Amino acid sequence: MSKYKSKKVVYDGMTFDSKKExxxxxxxxxxxxxxxxxxxxxxxxxxxVPTFKLNGKTxxxxxxxxxxxxxxxxxxxxxxxDVKSRFTKQLPVYKIKKKLLAYFKKIEIKExxx
Numbered sequence: 001m002s003k004y005k006s007k008k009v010v011y012d013g014m015t016f017d018s019k020k021e022x023x024x025x026x027x028x029x030x031x032x033x034x035x036x037x038x039x040x041x042x043x044x045x046x047x048x049v050p051t052f053k054l055n056g057k058t059x060x061x062x063x064x065x066x067x068x069x070x071x072x073x074x075x076x077x078x079x080x081x082d083v084k085s086r087f088t089k090q091l092p093v094y095k096i097k098k099k100l101l102a103y104f105k106k107i108e109i110k111e112x113x114x
Contacts, residue, residue: 006085006114014042020114021067021083028068028081037079040070046080046107048100064097066109080107085114 006018016022031037049062068081080101088094089111101107 017067018083018114020112024081024083024112025068028070032070036074037070037072040068042068044069044080046101046105048097048104062097062100064101079110081110081112083112083114089113 006020009016009019009022011022011025014025016025025042028037028040032040044066046064046066047061048064051061052059066080067083068079070079070081071077072079084094098109101109
């Protein structure tokens with residue numbers, strides 16, 4: 001059980017945070033095999049703010065972990081995708097990371113609602 005009460009699921013030797021995330025992975029694999037997307041990756045770490053020092057104190061980096069990143073051949077663009085419930089979409093930490101990703105990296109998250 002995760003901290004947001006979704007049950008972890010194992011599929012094809014990989015652990016997913018929820019059944020919905022696993023199902024989305026299966027859908028994306030089908031799209032990749034059919035030639036609509038390519039370069040499917042999961043749980044990709046994107047650094048938003050690097051580690052830095054200020055007045056002798058070290059601040060850890062801030063990272064966002066994307067559920068999926070792939071290249072959409074029809075739209076000719078890279079897509080960052082996250083499976084979210086209505087609850088986790090409203091969490092302040094997620095909202096801040098989403099804004100940092102948009103501002104610093106010019107990347108919008110495609111949200112798939114659970």
